[in-house]
Amino acid sequence: MHAMTSPQLADIETLELAMYRAMLLARRLDERMWALNRQGHGHFAVSCAGHEATGAGFAFALDPARDYLVPQHRDVSALLVWGLTPRDILCHYLGKAPDPAGAGRQMYAHWGSRRLRIYSLSSVMSGHVPHAVGIALAAKYSRAEYVTWCGFGDGSSSKGDVHESMNFAAIHKLPIVFCCENNGLAISVPQSKQMAVENVADRAAGYGFPGVVVDGMNPLAVYETARTAIERARRGDGPTLIEAKVYRYLPHTSNDDDTRYRSRGEVERARERDPLKTFRAQLYAEQLLDEKSETALEDEIRAAVDDAADFALGAPELNAEETFKHVYE
Amino acid sequence: MHAMTSPQLADIETLELAMYRAMLLARRLDERMWALNRQGHGHFAVSCAGHEATGAGFAFALDPARDYLVPQHRDVSALLVWGLTPRDILCHYLGKAPDPAGAGRQMYAHWGSRRLRIYSLSSVMSGHVPHAVGIALAAKYSRAEYVTWCGFGDGSSSKGDVHESMNFAAIHKLPIVFCCENNGLAISVPQSKQMAVENVADRAAGYGFPGVVVDGMNPLAVYETARTAIERARRGDGPTLIEAKVYRYLPHTSNDDDTRYRSRGEVERARERDPLKTFRAQLYAEQLLDEKSETALEDEIRAAVDDAADFALGAPELNAEETFKHVYE
Amino acid sequence: MSQRRALQIFAMLKSIIETIRDTLRAELARDERVFILGEDVGVLGGVFRATEGLYNEFGPERVMDAPISELAIIGIAIGAAGVGLRPIAEIEFADFIHSAFDQIVSDAAKLRYRTNGDWTCPMVIRTPYGGGVHGALYHSQSIEATYAHFPGLKIVTPATPYDAKGLLRAAIADPDPVLYLEHKKTYRAIKGDVPDNDYIVPIGKAQVKRAGSDLSIFAYGMMLHEALAAAELLEREDIQVEVVDLRSLLPIDWETIFESVRKTNRALIVHEDTYTMGLGAEIGARIAEEAFLDLDAPIVRVTGPDLPGVPFNEIGEKTFLPNAQKIADAARRLAAF
C-alpha cells in the first residue's frame, strides 16, 4: 500500500516495517530506562512514549547521510533511524563514558553526535532552534544540499527564540523544517495556559511560510507531510512549520508525578490512539506483520535492548581526570 | 464631519483641530531639537517626523486620566496629548534636571512619567513590551478599568520579547492594544530584510486576536481603529495588534546618515503623504482652519517652543551629588 | 541523645521547602497585591512543590501558571510591580533565568535609577539553584555572581529554614527587586525551627554561625553546611574555625566580614560556583583592599573549578563540587600558613 521509497531504506524492507521497528525499539528502550530507573540505575528518564510515530515518520523522509537533525528531546525513534544505537542511548541514559552526546556530562535526552549530524541540545527549551537556523544558513551559504530538521515542543514554542528563528529563516528562505511536537503539555501546563490558539502551525503565516497540522500518531501521515516540506526546502523555497499532534503517555520525566495534573481516564483514553497499537493493527491488516514475524521482531529488539543495558551498566564512568577536559581546544 | 468625542477633549475644540495642534507642536519641537543639535546643544535627537498622525490618532482615542501609555520612542504627539509639556520634552532632550523621564539620566526619547501614567523606556528595543503586558495584567488582576497602549517599531517586532508578550496577553485576554508603528526601517535595514511578510499585523492571528493595518499617516483612521481596539480591550475581550504604516522623514537619529541607505527621491515622494500637509489640507477643506487661525496656531506653538527652549537651555544640570541617588529606595 | 530521638526531632522540624511554602501562603493571605507567576506553580504546585496547595487556596489569578517564557515572566512582573502589585516570579531552575537576563539587568535593576526614583520595581524573583542533585550542566548552576554585579538589585540566599522565612518576608516587603535564591539541595536536607511570629531577617546582614579564632570561613547556601561540617572536623584537630553565613549577597555585609578577619587574620571563602569571577573574587579583593593589614596569610578560595558546568555523571559531579573534606584540607593549610 505504502511502498514509498526513503533515502535510507534497505531494499528488502518496506518503509512501514522499518518505521514500526524504529517505533517499537524506541518504546522498548523507553520501558527499559524507566525499569532501570525504578531499580535505582540512572537518575533521570525522559519518555518518548507517544512521540514515536512522529519521529519515525519524519526520519524516514529525511536523508541521514546528508541532512542535519536538531531534535526534540523525545525523538528517540528518529535518532535510532539516524544511527544512534541502543547502546548509545542507554550509555547516554546512565551518563557513562561511551555516551556519544557528552561522555556522561549531559543528562539523558540531551542528544548530540557530530559524526551523525545530530546537533547537541542543552536543557534550555528552544535554545537549539536558532542553531538549527544557523545550520540551515550554512547550507545556503555553502550551496550544500542538506536540509535541517528542527523539533521542539508546544511548550517550547512560547519562547522568543522560536519567533526570532522562524522570522530569520523566512527572510532568507532557508532549507529548514520546523516541527512542533504538540503533546498539549509543558510539564503540567496545559495548552490553554500556554497559548490562546488551537494550532501552533497557524503562526507560520505570520512569518510567510506554510504551516501544516498533521496527526503525529500516524507515522505515514507525518512521513507524507515531512516529504512535502523537505522537498520544498530542497527546492530552495524556504521553511515549513509542521505541527504534529501527539500525546505524552508517561509523566514529564521520572521526577514528575502526572497524577497531579491529569486524570487517569484521560491517559487511558489516549492509549486508544497509541501509535504502537494502531500502526501495528494496520501492519497486520496489510499483512506486513503476523504473529510469527512480530515475535521475531520483538525477540530481536529485546535482545538488542538487553545487550545495550548490559553494555551500559558495565561501561566505565566519566573519570575525574576527564572531567577537566574539553573546556577549550 | 468628524465631530467625534474623545475622553480628554475640551468642549470648544473639535477633535480634528486638537489632533492637528498636537501634530504640529510635535513637528515644531522636533525641528527645534534638530536645530539645537546643529548649534551644538544636546547630543542626540530622535525625530518623530512622519509618526505624528499615529500618535495623535491613538492618544485621543485613549483616556490619559486613566489609561497607561507605554510608548514607542517616536510618539511625541501622543505624549503631548498625554500631558508632557514642551518644557518637559526639551529638558529631556538636553538631559537637564527638570527632565521628567529621569532628571537627565536618560538619553532623549526614553520617555517616562509616573504621574502621567507613561511607563519608562530603556534603549533596548521591545524590552518595554512585556512591561506593558504586566501593567495590563494588573488592570485585570485589580479589576481596574484602564487600558494599556503599547507602541513599538517594525524593527522591534522581530525580537522575542514581542512574541512572548503577545502570547501571554492573548492567553489572559488582557486589556491592551499593541501598536506597531511600521516605518519600513530598522535604522538602515529595510522591511524586506527584517521579515518575509508585508504586514506585521498578520502575526496577531497566530496568537488568537485581531490584527489590523491602518494608514498611520491619517490621524482619523488611526483614531477609529484605535477606538475599536480600545473598546474591545475595555469590554474584556482581549488584545488587538494595530499596524500603523508610517514614514520616517529624517535620519534614524542625529547620529545617522540616511543618504547611505535610501534615495532622496524616495524621501521626497514620501513628503507628499506627510500628515502635516495632508491633514492641514483636509482641515482647510473642512473649513476648520484658515489662514488667520493657522497663523494664530503657528504663533502660539512657536511661542511655546521658544519658551521651552529658553527654559531648557537655562535649566540646571544633573549635579554630581544627585548622580549617586536613587539606586535603591 | 539516641539516634532514634534525634530522628524524631528532625522529623518535627521544618524543611526549607515547607518554610518557603508556608511563608508564601501567609504572604498571599496577608496582602492582596502579592501574586505568584511561574511555570508549573499552579496545579502542579511547582517542580519542587514550593507552591503546593496554593493554587487551590488562592485561585488561578494569584498563583498563575505561565508558558515557557522566562523573559515575559520577569518582564510582566516588572510592569505589574510598577503599578502597585507585588509579584513573586518563579523561575523553574536558575539555569533558565538567563533568557530573562536583559529584563533583570536592563530594567529591574535600572528602573529606579534611570527614572530618578519615579518608577520602581518592588518584586521578588525566586529560583532554585545549585548542584549536588544530579542535575548536570543545566540544573546545577549557581547564578549569584552574575547578578551581584548589578547595582539596583538585591540578592539573598537562605541556608536555614529560619532565614528562609525571614529573608523571604524581607524580600517581599522590599521596595526594590530582590533575587531570592534557593539552594535546591537544602530544600529537604536542611531542617530547623521556624517561629510563628512575623519576624524578618534584614537584607544586608550576615551572621556568624560559629565563632572561632584561627581562621574565618565565609560561605552561603548549601556550602555553609559543608563549611560547618569542615569546622567540626577541624575542631578535633584543635583548629578553631569561625564560620560566617553571608545570607545577603548584594549588598554584602562587609562589616561582619572585616570584623571576623580582624579577629582571625585568615580568610577562606567557599562557594559552589566556579572560581574565576565567582563571588569569592569580590570578597577576596575587598578584604585585600580594606582589611589587608589584618591578614596574616593569603586569601584562599575553595570553589567549583573553572569548568563550563557540573557534569551529570556522579564522579564528574563529585569532582566538581566542593565539600567539607575539600574545605577542611584548604583550611588546614591556611591555618598552618
Add this chain to the structure above:
Amino acid sequence: MSQRRALQIFAMLKSIIETIRDTLRAELARDERVFILGEDVGVLGGVFRATEGLYNEFGPERVMDAPISELAIIGIAIGAAGVGLRPIAEIEFADFIHSAFDQIVSDAAKLRYRTNGDWTCPMVIRTPYGGGVHGALYHSQSIEATYAHFPGLKIVTPATPYDAKGLLRAAIADPDPVLYLEHKKTYRAIKGDVPDNDYIVPIGKAQVKRAGSDLSIFAYGMMLHEALAAAELLEREDIQVEVVDLRSLLPIDWETIFESVRKTNRALIVHEDTYTMGLGAEIGARIAEEAFLDLDAPIVRVTGPDLPGVPFNEIGEKTFLPNAQKIADAARRLAAF
C-alpha cells in the same frame, strides 16, 4: 616636534576603527568561511562604520544585515560555526548583547565541554562597549566582567590599532568562541602604526606598556590610555608607574600580573565598569591569593561607581567615569602607603 608635525603624523596613522575594517576585509578575502552577521552591517556599513564598504565588496551573503534579533544573531552564528563556517557576529552596542546572554553562556561557552569536544563553536562576537560618548545607561556599558565568569569563552579587548588587528586575527583563527570588545571611545581617538604583515597577538598575553618600579597599574581598553596619562603626570612627581595592558580578559595573563607585582609590590586596578564584581574583583583576589607576600600595600581599585548606569548628562557622565586625574590621585596615595 612641532604641533603641526605631530598632527601630520597623527593623520598618517591608522585609527582603531579603520584597522578593524581593514582586518575584516582581509579576513573576508582570505577565507570564504568567514561572514559577518549583524544589524546595519550591510548597506549602512555599521553604526560606527566598522564594516563600511564590505557589503559592496563581498555581497549580501557575506555581510548580512540582520533584523533586531540579538538572540538569533548569536544563536545562528553558533549553529553555522558548528558546521564549518567562521561567523563574525556583530552586536550593535554591547548593551544589547544581554538578550543573547543565554545563547552565549548556555551554548557557545558550554558546547565543547558538554559534548566532550565533539561539537565546537569557532565564532567571534564583535561589539562596541564603554562610555564617554554621551551614550547614557544603554550605550555605555562595560560587559566584560559578566562574561569573564564563563569558562569556554574567551574575551579580548584591544587598546591600540596594532592589537586591534592582531587580536581580531587571533579571534577569527581561534577554535573557540571569542568575545572581541571594542571600546567605542578608542575607535577614532586612538591611532597608531599597523604593520601590513599577517601577525597575530596571542590571546591570553598581557603587555607591559610602560615599565616602572613604584607601583603597577593594570588596565585595558580606553582606561589603558587614562592610566598611561596618569603615569606621565606622576613621573613629574618622581613616582615611577608600571602600566600593564591586559588585552585578554579571559583568560587573563596572570604571570605578567604577578611578575609586575613582584617588582613594584603595589597593585592598582583600573576599569570603567562598576566596582563590585567588576573585573578588578578577580584581579584583586588573585593577587591577594597568589602574590600576597609580594604586596607592601593594600590592593586599590579605581573604577566606575556602583550605579546602575552611566547618566546621559555630561556632569553625570564625568562623575561616573574614571580618568587620568582620578587614577593619579589613587596612585599617589598608594605609592605613599
